[in-house]
Amino acid sequence: MDFNFTEEQQLLADTVRRFVREHYSFEARREILQTPEGWSRDLWQQLAGLGLTALNVPEEHGGLGAGPIETMLVMNALGEGLVLAPYLSAAVIAPALLSRINDAKAAAELLPAIAAGERIVIVAHQEPKTRGELNHVATRAEKSGDSYVLDGHKSVVMHGGAADELLISARTGGKPGDRDGISIFRVAPGASGVKVKAYRTMDEQQAADIELTKVKVPATALVGAEGAAFAAIEAAHDLGLSAICAEAVGIMKALNAATLEYTKNRKQFGQPIAKFQVLQHRMADMFLNAEQATSMSYLAAIKCVDPDAGERRRSLSAAKVAIGQAGRFVGQQAIQLHGGMGMTDELIVSHYFKRLTAIDLTFGDTDFHIQQFVELSG
């Protein structure tokens, strides 16, 4: 039993946190939001310079081959800074998928470019009826001679509009709900029949809906074995789920610090409002919620690579529920304790709140994971 981070891990955490604090102030973020893209490619290069885009790429492909603990530490810091970059999608999920799908050619072509921060690769998996169920893929890929033809609709794909290349899941066999029969295809966002509708989300991140109409790709666009992509998709998703839990923890800690600071300074009835016991107890509850969330984020990071699928997914669902509930409480109470100021666009507090809300709606919401936990608990 050891809850300590190694020296290297601690160094990584300190480096990223310092970088975010120095280069990603709330004001700098606001300026980035004014740009049409809504995120900064310059910053992406800086993240690459720190080695962060290489974190989840195996060493043989020019990466650092780090694990979920390192990813967790990075996500804590990106959460605190509310960083508007496709890190989760392009530097966690995409390399995780590519390094697990058993396709040496695709890995060799894409992973070094991902590690170097040169190429944004986005996995487009979610569909309007997915609602957390990873096996719910209705998009079809029909084999036709030496090519495939893709038809379907991918929804709320995080940073889908930023993609230099898309990895699209589509069914080459079976029906929605089957694990078998799902394949991954490399698709250029500009290919004929691909319509990428990019938009902002409530938390000012980027997402896109992607319509695929008779999109013809060569057989070589298939990544990994036909119909056998589910395990890699699930593994990548599990790492992503663990990462987003860590992001939420970073946000909760920052929100609690901001609330504590505000209530110590805000005076009403002749004293700082932090002197009122009802607010003290509320902040004690916010603190303990964030601590419970931290614990569950550790559990998620440790278990997200557990070979026992039942144990892995049960732990991840438990973490997502605990973090969803803690995030809801901490977010809502941080607004409440900031009063009218908490409602404004001007303070970072409301932006943290919105991101926590969006996180709960990502990768299956609290209700979905409660039900999955029940099913997996037998």
Add this chain to the structure above:
Amino acid sequence: MDLNFTSEELAFRDEVRAFLREQLPADIAQRIKSGLSIRAEDYTRWQKLLFKRGWGAPTWPKQFGGTGWNPVQLHIFDEESAAAGAPRTIPFGLKMVGPVIMAFGNQTQQQRWLPRIVNGEDWWCQGYSEPGAGSDLASLKTRAERQGDHYIVNGQKTWNTLGQYADWIFCLVRTDPNAPKQQQGISFLLIDMKSPGITVRPIITMEGAHEVNEVWLENVKVPVENRIGEENKGWTYAKFLLGHERTNIAGVGASKRELHRLKDIARQEIKNGRPLIEDPLFAARIAQVEIDLLALEMTQLRVLSAEAQKRAPGPEASILKIKGTEVQQALSELMMYAVGPYALPFERGSREEGDLRSIAGPAYAAPLAATYCNYRKVSIYGGSNEIQRNIISQMILGL
């Protein structure tokens, strides 16, 4: 004990229903039933139609142009209006400054301002909160210095709702900075928003809306005849106003309408191949809020019946404020969760513009995240829910 309406009450309900059916503009009802925010011009358009029918001031006595309705009639009117998708009555004139002018204004003031509230000609806004005076309202600093037959007002007000449309602002100002207690040096002034020296600056809220403002007052000249009641007695009038503000604070009718919309959405959303409304976990969440709402309605009816003889609600209104806002927040949250990831696509103004072509996903999803964000305010405004609990502890429990 009898929960049934009398035949007179039923006849009244039919009368209200018929009026709503004939007069409520379809576009306004459509906006409200789709969860869009209500625009100032919609409020005013509806107010003028109500006035034409003689119902411009449902909560006022007949002598001031009100309906003189009893609490049961008021309840029926609110219920039916909300269900039909009518805007709530504009609170600033009708529920806030109006009752103060009726109770403490002189006859000239009553004749000057009250009819224009009822007929929808004047839009009022609130000048209570200041950056340093929120829950602790009596610590307000805006100064009014007497110079002959005028006051010269300097200061800053905040959380001023929809003041960008206002013709008039009612303001709490400090006229005696040396009074022994801070509650004692306050006066209640009515100020023309066109007066030189008034600047309205928008405060943008987290969902990108312009609903509240800062109002800066710089050497604003206000005639002494615009003061309500006595100088330095404003705190009494302020408390009276806050009591009336909580009339119908529970919002039962509107929440019933929102519950209906939630169920409508949950019927259209599919989870695991079945309508979301059949999902046991989600169905239980809907049931919980529906039960809370039913309890709230019963409590509201009890409070109304106890208040039949009084005009302003007592400290029991704090129960209605707390539970009412909790129900409103729960409903806005469940609607957002009902649509899942499609609650995320977001365009600033999607709740104001009435453009239901959503960016992605079903049209009904477009305003939900913005509404959820916006409704965090309800447990903060009108006396935060923490302050309401203080009122219950002190005024009811005697602690």
